[in-house]
Amino acid sequence: MKKLLLGDEAIAQGAIDAGLSGVYAYPGTPSTEITEYIQNSKTAKERNIHRRWSSNEKTAMEEALGMSFMGKRALVCMKHVGLNVCADPFVNSAMTGVNGGVVVLVADDPSMHSSQNEQDSRFYAKFAMIPCFEPSSQQEAYDMVRYAFDYSEKIHLPILMRVTTRMAHSRAVVEICDNSREQNNINYDSKAADWILLPAMARRKNDIVTSMQPELENDAKNSKYNQYIDGSDKSLGIIASGIAINYLNECYPQGCPNPVIKISQYPLPKDLIRQMTSACDSVLVIEEGQPFIEDMLRGIMPGDATIKGRLTGELPRTGELNPDLVKKALGLPVDECYAPSENVTPRPPALCQGCGHRDVYSALNEVLKDYENARVFGDIGCYTLGALPPFRALHSTVDMGASITMAKGAADAGLWPAVAVIGDSTFTHSGMTGLLDAINENADITVIISDNLTTAMTGGQDSAGTNKLEAICKGLGLNNEHLRTVVPLPKNMPEITNMLREEINYHGLSVIIPCRECMQTLQRHLREKKLNANQSK
Amino acid sequence: MKTDIILCGVGGQGILSIATIIGEAAIKDGLYIKQAEVHGMSQRGGDVQSNLRISSEPINSDLIAEGQADVIISMEPMEALRYLPYLNKKTGWIITSSVPFVNIPNYPDMDKIKEEYSKLNNVVFIDIEQLAKDNNVPRSANMILLGAAQKSLGIGYEEIKAALGRVFARKGEEVVNANIKALNIGISESK
Numbered sequence: 001m002k003k004l005l006l007g008d009e010a011i012a013q014g015a016i017d018a019g020l021s022g023v024y025a026y027p028g029t030p031s032t033e034i035t036e037y038i039q040n041s042k043t044a045k046e047r048n049i050h051r052r053w054s055s056n057e058k059t060a061m062e063e064a065l066g067m068s069f070m071g072k073r074a075l076v077c078m079k080h081v082g083l084n085v086c087a088d089p090f091v092n093s094a095m096t097g098v099n100g101g102v103v104v105l106v107a108d109d110p111s112m113h114s115s116q117n118e119q120d121s122r123f124y125a126k127f128a129m130i131p132c133f134e135p136s137s138q139q140e141a142y143d144m145v146r147y148a149f150d151y152s153e154k155i156h157l158p159i160l161m162r163v164t165t166r167m168a169h170s171r172a173v174v175e176i177c178d179n180s181r182e183q184n185n186i187n188y189d190s191k192a193a194d195w196i197l198l199p200a201m202a203r204r205k206n207d208i209v210t211s212m213q214p215e216l217e218n219d220a221k222n223s224k225y226n227q228y229i230d231g232s233d234k235s236l237g238i239i240a241s242g243i244a245i246n247y248l249n250e251c252y253p254q255g256c257p258n259p260v261i262k263i264s265q266y267p268l269p270k271d272l273i274r275q276m277t278s279a280c281d282s283v284l285v286i287e288e289g290q291p292f293i294e295d296m297l298r299g300i301m302p303g304d305a306t307i308k309g310r311l312t313g314e315l316p317r318t319g320e321l322n323p324d325l326v327k328k329a330l331g332l333p334v335d336e337c338y339a340p341s342e343n344v345t346p347r348p349p350a351l352c353q354g355c356g357h358r359d360v361y362s363a364l365n366e367v368l369k370d371y372e373n374a375r376v377f378g379d380i381g382c383y384t385l386g387a388l389p390p391f392r393a394l395h396s397t398v399d400m401g402a403s404i405t406m407a408k409g410a411a412d413a414g415l416w417p418a419v420a421v422i423g424d425s426t427f428t429h430s431g432m433t434g435l436l437d438a439i440n441e442n443a444d445i446t447v448i449i450s451d452n453l454t455t456a457m458t459g460g461q462d463s464a465g466t467n468k469l470e471a472i473c474k475g476l477g478l479n480n481e482h483l484r485t486v487v488p489l490p491k492n493m494p495e496i497t498n499m500l501r502e503e504i505n506y507h508g509l510s511v512i513i514p515c516r517e518c519m520q521t522l523q524r525h526l527r528e529k530k531l532n533a534n535q536s537k
Numbered sequence: 538m539k540t541d542i543i544l545c546g547v548g549g550q551g552i553l554s555i556a557t558i559i560g561e562a563a564i565k566d567g568l569y570i571k572q573a574e575v576h577g578m579s580q581r582g583g584d585v586q587s588n589l590r591i592s593s594e595p596i597n598s599d600l601i602a603e604g605q606a607d608v609i610i611s612m613e614p615m616e617a618l619r620y621l622p623y624l625n626k627k628t629g630w631i632i633t634s635s636v637p638f639v640n641i642p643n644y645p646d647m648d649k650i651k652e653e654y655s656k657l658n659n660v661v662f663i664d665i666e667q668l669a670k671d672n673n674v675p676r677s678a679n680m681i682l683l684g685a686a687q688k689s690l691g692i693g694y695e696e697i698k699a700a701l702g703r704v705f706a707r708k709g710e711e712v713v714n715a716n717i718k719a720l721n722i723g724i725s726e727s728k
Contacts, residue, residue, distance in 0.1 A: 029577035
């Protein structure tokens with residue numbers, strides 16, 4: 001059967017057809033649609049595949065590992081910075097190994113369309129000494145997921161599958177296979193010696209994983225997803241990984257005249273590289289993300305070989321690839337085109353009209369203008385847009401949860417007033433433990449948990465703490481007198497500003513929870529209601 | 538055949554439903570398709586675009602190269618100009634709404650934008666919102682734009698109409714009919 005699928009959706013369908021038993025994830029652009037697809041899949045429902053969102057990427061990775069421990073197949077999905085959050089279980093999962101297949105799907109965001117950095121997840125796979133897959137098309141993404149699960153079970157290691165924004169969020173027709181694999185049966189035979197990473201046992205596992213590396217590289221060399229395509233013009237050899245091969249082929253509709261290595265499976269097969277370098281005068285590396293292959297080449301090729309790529313300026317050092325950049329790197333003529341229009345100005349995103357975060361920032365700005373040295377520590381979500389005009393309300397945004405902990409550190413250093421602004425989903429993702437630090441020291445900070453009852457930035461997924469935020473704060477030990485709630489609406493402005501002023505002037509920890517539903521989910525709920533009413537007529 | 542399309546506008550204006558219908562029609566026609574979309578932060582009122590490529594031959598790149606787009610379909614006049622370097626200088630068409638969406642303080646002078654359009658060949662500059670209001674299809678302005686673009690797509694009217702019907706079927710006959718009406722308005726306006 002043929003289906004028009006986003007890269008993310010092809011991965012999700014591939015996982016379902018590979019006998020998946022559970023997907024574990026926290027929403028993050030550009031990975032979100034994988035889990036959403038499985039949540040909306042009829043097959044997933046019939047097969048009772050686990051598909052609820054996890055609180056964060058670390059809990060997701062560990063839950064997946066538990067499923068693998070019992071012999072079943074699990075998929076973990078995240079954006080690149082989510083891999084930092086789950087780095088501990090991720091790297092250690094290479095030490096425990098897996099029983100049921102585990103695929104860790106990481107969606108990188110070169111050019112940072114929706115992210116705070118441009119890190120390349122292939123480094124993590126090398127660091128953890130596990131294979132990395134990098135599909136070049138939506139079809140390959142679909143096929144590779146099943147191959148990855150099979151391979152994961154064969155070598156007893158998790159597989160990191162890396163895609164980038166263009167693969168994740170581009171649609172193409174994908175041929176879906178008819179024979180969907182059954183799920184694995186539960187298996188109680190896990191050996192404790194493999195899963196208890198006490199130093200003596202971990203050392204043995206470390207030796208095993210290290211000694212497997214030549215075998216993994218040999219598998220990559222023989223993989224059908226890596227190809228050496230010979231060409232007559234040996235003045236230049238080209239190595240293209242992942243979707244970079246598409247941009248190369250776009251430049252040569254009649255076929256590339258140079259020898260080409262397509263890379264979609266790592267560890268990097270050095271033999272293929274050596275075959276190319278012994279035949280070609282120079283090598284151009286085209287890869288999406290950081291110069292991962294290019295850097296490694298310098299340790300493989302003889303000293304006088306010419307290596308071209310992002311480190312030598314043929315391609316830009318940072319940012320996403322596109323057909324024009326590749327064309328220039330190949331020295332091909334570019335088409336004549338219009339100059340950029342002078343009548344175009346940037347149009348940055350903004351908080352929606354009517355959004356409750358707007359009322360929170362209006363109130364906060366109103367109150368803080370009376371304090372000379374106030375600083376506001378922000379967090380990750382729609383409300384990060386409060387940093388832009390007209391509010392300009394934030395002084396920092398670093399990672400999920402850093403608002404509370406940075407405010408505390410700044411207060412420890414002597415700052416007053418120190419204010420943290422964090423969303424509801426970010427709070428349960430990584431804010432709760434930081435709040436416990438602040439509670440234990442009664443830190444002189446004011447924490448605003450701006451609750452819109454959803455994970456809004458990524459499109460309105462369920463938020464783990466909905467209707468539980470007050471109970472969580474109380475349970476962590478927060479003084480009830482300084483736990484306040486309010487509905488952020490323009491008409492409530494006096495109430496919010498008074499509350500903020502009182503809690504900032506209190507020299508201890510306060511938490512204020514302004515709570516009102518996200519405008520996007522509100523409109524969606526109203527539309528669904530109308531649609532259902534029409535259908536039941 | 539091969540048509541490279543850039544769809545653009547402001548987050549929330551509904552460019553993805555235009556893309557969905559063209560995609561649906563292309564698939565039914567047995568064509569290859571690649572469609573790069575924008576998800577995430579820019580959908581909150583920022584500039585958004587989608588590269589939609591359809592072809593009778595397999596397609597390599599998800600992205601369209603500079604000077605290659607056959608048509609820019611835009612829900613907003615300044616946004617179409619943002620992608621001007623991608624338009625085929627000789628044969629490319631711009632089909633755009635003439636109604637500015639002003640959600641930024643420094644939106645350029647509309648007269649200058651109009652002047653720039655007057656210097657370009659192959660432009661359909663159309664007030665889809667007024668047309669939608671006048672014809673009592675207030676929620677289907679984007680389908681008027683699709684209608685106006687139809688002959689630049691390389692896909693026939695009947696195929697587009699049938700695809701529209703399939704895409705909106707879930708929302709009921711009334712919605713389908715309003716959108717077909719809007720599509721027809723766009724087609725007659727572009728003649």
